[in-house]
Amino acid sequence: MKKALLYVLLAAAAVYFAWQIAHVDKQKGFTEAVPVWIENDSAQAIESRIRSDFRLTRAEALAKIQEKHPEVTEADLDRFIANHYVEAKMIDGQQFFHRKSPGNLELLNPDYNGGRRYRGDHASAARISYVDSVLNYYKGTNPEGRAHKVTYSFSIDVPFDSALVGDTLRVWMPLPLNNPEGGRQSDVTILDAEPANYVTSDGRSMHNTVYFAAPAASAPGDTVHFEYVGSFVTRGAWMAADEIQKRLKPYDKNSDTYRRYTQVELPHVIRLDSLAKAIVGDETNPFRQSEMVYDYIIRTYPWAGAREYSTIECMPEYVVTEGHGDCGQVSLLYISLMRTLGVPARWESGWMLHPGEKNLHDWAEVYFEGIGWLPVDVSFGRYTTSDNPDVVGFYSHGIDGHRFATNQGVCGELYPAKKFVRSETVDFQLGEVECSKGNLFYPGWNSNLRLIKVEPVAE
Numbered sequence: 001m002k003k004a005l006l007y008v009l010l011a012a013a014a015v016y017f018a019w020q021i022a023h024v025d026k027q028k029g030f031t032e033a034v035p036v037w038i039e040n041d042s043a044q045a046i047e048s049r050i051r052s053d054f055r056l057t058r059a060e061a062l063a064k065i066q067e068k069h070p071e072v073t074e075a076d077l078d079r080f081i082a083n084h085y086v087e088a089k090m091i092d093g094q095q096f097f098h099r100k101s102p103g104n105l106e107l108l109n110p111d112y113n114g115g116r117r118y119r120g121d122h123a124s125a126a127r128i129s130y131v132d133s134v135l136n137y138y139k140g141t142n143p144e145g146r147a148h149k150v151t152y153s154f155s156i157d158v159p160f161d162s163a164l165v166g167d168t169l170r171v172w173m174p175l176p177l178n179n180p181e182g183g184r185q186s187d188v189t190i191l192d193a194e195p196a197n198y199v200t201s202d203g204r205s206m207h208n209t210v211y212f213a214a215p216a217a218s219a220p221g222d223t224v225h226f227e228y229v230g231s232f233v234t235r236g237a238w239m240a241a242d243e244i245q246k247r248l249k250p251y252d253k254n255s256d257t258y259r260r261y262t263q264v265e266l267p268h269v270i271r272l273d274s275l276a277k278a279i280v281g282d283e284t285n286p287f288r289q290s291e292m293v294y295d296y297i298i299r300t301y302p303w304a305g306a307r308e309y310s311t312i313e314c315m316p317e318y319v320v321t322e323g324h325g326d327c328g329q330v331s332l333l334y335i336s337l338m339r340t341l342g343v344p345a346r347w348e349s350g351w352m353l354h355p356g357e358k359n360l361h362d363w364a365e366v367y368f369e370g371i372g373w374l375p376v377d378v379s380f381g382r383y384t385t386s387d388n389p390d391v392v393g394f395y396s397h398g399i400d401g402h403r404f405a406t407n408q409g410v411c412g413e414l415y416p417a418k419k420f421v422r423s424e425t426v427d428f429q430l431g432e433v434e435c436s437k438g439n440l441f442y443p444g445w446n447s448n449l450r451l452i453k454v455e456p457v458a459e
Contacts, residue, residue: 035444036048037442037443038439038441038444039421039438039439039441040437041421041438042420042421045421046421048441049310049311050089050308051096052308053098053307054087054098056097056099056101057094057095057096057097058097060097061097061101061102062074064102065077065102068102068106069112080109084321084324085104085108086105087101087322100306104304104305104324107302108323108324113302116302117299118298118381118382119298119303119381120380120382120383120384120395121381121382121384122385123381126356127383128386128391130400130402131386131391131395131400132388132391133145134237134238134399135388135394138238138240143458144457144459145456146235146236146237146459147234147458148353148402148454149187149232149233149453149455150232150353150404151230151231151451151453151454152449152450153227153448153449153450153452154210154227154228154431154447155226156171156173156225156227156445156446156448157226157447158171158216158217158226158433158445159217159223159445160218160219160220160221160223161216161444164217165216165217165218167215167437168214168215168436169216169224169434169435169440170213170416170433170435171211171212171214171431171432172414172418172428172431172433173211173228173431174207174210174351174428174429174430174431175188175210175230176234176350176405177406177408178232180405180408181373182237182365182372182373182374182375184234184235184236184399184403185232185233185234186232186233187233188232189230189231189232190229191228191229193210193229194226194227195212195226198211198212198228199211201414205412205413205414206407206408206409206412207414207428209406209428211416212226214226229452232404234353234401234402234403236399237375237399238394238397238398238399239398244287244371244374245287247371248287250369258344258367261344261345261367262339262342262343263339264339265410265411267313268315268336268426269316269332270316272316272320272337272340275320276337279292279293280292280293286341286342286343286368287397289338289343290376290396290397291393291396293337293338294334295382295396297330297334297337298381300323301330303324303325303326304325306328309328309424310422310424315328315332315333315426316333316336319332319333327363327379328349328427331362332347332410334364334376334378338366343366343367345365345366345367345376346364346365346367346373346408346409347362347364347408347409347410348365348375348408349361349362349405349406349429350404351404351406351429353451353454358451360427361379361403363378363379364376364378374397375399377399380395383395406429411425414428414432418432418434420438420439421439422439423439
């Protein structure tokens with residue numbers, strides 16, 4: 001009798017756990033005492049995120065791929081895995097596929113990707129116009145070409161859930177960096193906020209934030225709304241290649257900048273000596289090294305939809321092993337390779353604000369002695385559809401004026417300090433929410449960046 005009861009209880013527990021995993025993507029609140037999206041154990045949180053990311057069974061993955069490519073067989077699927085066109089993982093003895101695998105196959109398989117060879121080689125006319133605008137500013141023909149005043153709102157909504165009643169919500173939202181080195185953002189102003197009381201990080205974290213606290217919703221159907229309205233000026237930047245070469249000086253290897261930004265920062269900034277040497281050979285000029293690393297990455301590692309960053313142990317190693325990466329992953333590979341070569345490089349991230357293309361985005365910066373910090377957007381690649389060499393080479397030492405930079409590093413502590421594991425353990429773009437029970441992962445809340453007005457600024 002006891003053994004039979006034990007089997008019943010174990011079966012019930014298994015069903016409940018499976019239900020939790022199956023519902024990890026729901027956007028509304030749950031009624032359980034501790035919903036699956038409340039995370040209070042870091043290891044369990046990462047395990048849950050892996051299971052959520054790798055949610056497609058083999059049969060489901062094959063069926064989704066066959067919707068576009070009915071000729072694909074079981075044997076083809078194994079070949080796709082071997083070629084790293086799709087990503088699969090064994091979980092509890094069963095093969096599961098990454099939820100983005102069907103879409104990534106379209107990007108990574110040369111038979112399906114429309115002839116794309118490397119990043120940037122299919123740049124649209126609109127993308128090229130953003131580059132032209134910045135170049136014309138530097139040529140003195142367009143005083144409004146590189147800067148925009150952006151007025152925007154950022155909001156987070158946390159719906160009612162019985163598990164949150166009587167608790168306090170702690171919320172962090174991204175805020176633009178103000179007057180960072182390089183001077184590409186300034187005049188950051190908070191115009192309005194709800195709740196009215198907030199705390200800004202003010203340089204106490206590499207992630208620039210606005211922090212709020214308020215009681216959770218107490219009645220079904222209610223939602224707690226956090227929002228601030230802000231404005232800032234964002235600028236593009238660029239320097240001609242021959243000007244960089246002319247102004248380049250030997251590094252002061254005793255300077256704080258050199259020592260800080262050439263060091264290893266585990267787990268995502270590492271030494272890659274063999275690969276770095278293979279890319280640059282005997283080249284010692286830091287600008288030419290940067291160009292060689294940039295070209296190697298954009299030609300070797302195509303873009304693909306990413307796993308949750310928190311589930312990847314080392315981003316540069318992941319890119320090299322899997323043969324692809326999104327914007328943040330290849331930026332960390334670039335930073336790691338440059339630091340390995342003794343060239344200071346660092347992270348910058350937030351949002352891209354291009355008309356009709358607003359999205360999360362990550363890029364890098366490189367430091368040249370005698371010049372300072374220059375932006376490097378590896379993911380945007382080479383715009384070879386243009387016949388202007390300055391346009392083609394723009395993003396290896398320049399950036400457009402449609403950015404919202406909020407981070408100058410990865411894996412930093414938030415201010416005020418967060419008590420539980422972060423939803424974004426590496427980057428900080430969507431915001432963070434927690435209560436006294438744990439971190440609230442994305443299914444428990446929604447965030448939104450809304451552009452109110454974007455105006456060119458004459459300089």
